[in-house]
Amino acid sequence: KNQVEQSPQSLIILEGKNCTLQCNYTVSPFSNLRWYKQDTGRGPVSLTIMTFSENTKSNGRYTATLDADTKQSSLHITASQLSDSASYICVVSGRAGNMLTFGGGTRLMVKP
Amino acid sequence: DAGVIQSPRHEVTEMGQEVTLRCKPISGHNSLFWYRQTMMRGLELLIYFNNNVPIDDSGMPEDRFSAKMPNASFSTLKIQPSEPRDSAVYFCASSLAPRVAGNTDTQYFGPGTRLTVL
Numbered sequence: 001k002n003q004v005e006q007s008p009q010s011l012i013i014l015e016g017k018n019c020t021l022q023c024n025y026t027v028s029p030f031s032n033l034r035w036y037k038q039d040t041g042r043g044p045v046s047l048t049i050m051t052f053s054e055n056t057k058s059n060g061r062y063t064a065t066l067d068a069d070t071k072q073s074s075l076h077i078t079a080s081q082l083s084d085s086a087s088y089i090c091v092v093s094g095r096a097g098n099m100l101t102f103g104g105g106t107r108l109m110v111k112p
Numbered sequence: 113d114a115g116v117i118q119s120p121r122h123e124v125t126e127m128g129q130e131v132t133l134r135c136k137p138i139s140g141h142n143s144l145f146w147y148r149q150t151m152m153r154g155l156e157l158l159i160y161f162n163n164n165v166p167i168d169d170s171g172m173p174e175d176r177f178s179a180k181m182p183n184a185s186f187s188t189l190k191i192q193p194s195e196p197r198d199s200a201v202y203f204c205a206s207s208l209a210p211r212v213a214g215n216t217d218t219q220y221f222g223p224g225t226r227l228t229v230l
Contacts, residue, residue, distance in 0.1 A: 041224075042224075043222055043224050045221070049218065089155060102156065104154045105154060
């Protein structure tokens with residue numbers, strides 16, 4: 001069964017600190033993995049999209065890594081800001097059919 | 113561009129009533145997606161269209177749900193009759209991609225419609 005598991009479920013950090021969110025998946029055959037940021041009451045916004053051949057991709061203070069062998073991805077946030085408080089969702093796309101498998105998300109709270 | 117537009121933003125209705133959610137995708141996008149998000153189940157893809165044609169509706173929960181895309185700039189998601197368990201936030205998203213599998217195009221989400229069925 002295709003699954004995407006994210007950890008931790010929730011996280012509280014102080015402003016200025018770094019943090020890393022994890023995403024493990026079992027989707028096969030794999031096509032690409034996306035990280036979305038969703039602010040409360042808003043729709044998700046794409047942060048990064050990585051294919052099988054990409055190991056790392058950055059978007060400002062957000063850096064995503066992908067290890068297709070172990071089927072793991074991480075999202076690293078550097079020098080966190082209050083505006084980083086949101087849910088972060090990992091979504092994996094398979095190569096077959098129209099399959100999208102969603103993780104349950106990590107809820108991040110950045111405190112001053 | 114105004115982005116993906118959804119209406120209404122909030123909808124409160126009674127069980128058994130028909131509910132229609134509306135979406136206007138970004139101009140020029142080929143694909144349109146309907147999602148449902150709840151605390152219990154997270155984000156779920158319900159159906160997606162490419163060039164106004166429904167491609168995959170395997171995520172539609174049951175026959176009470178139907179979706180149409182009569183033209184490139186408008187889509188509806190209808191629930192008839194509605195039930196309390198349909199309460200959720202419904203998102204519409206669009207992208208340039210011709211299909212879901214294997215594509216890396218960004219999906220742009222609308223602000224969502226928060227549906228409450230009493």
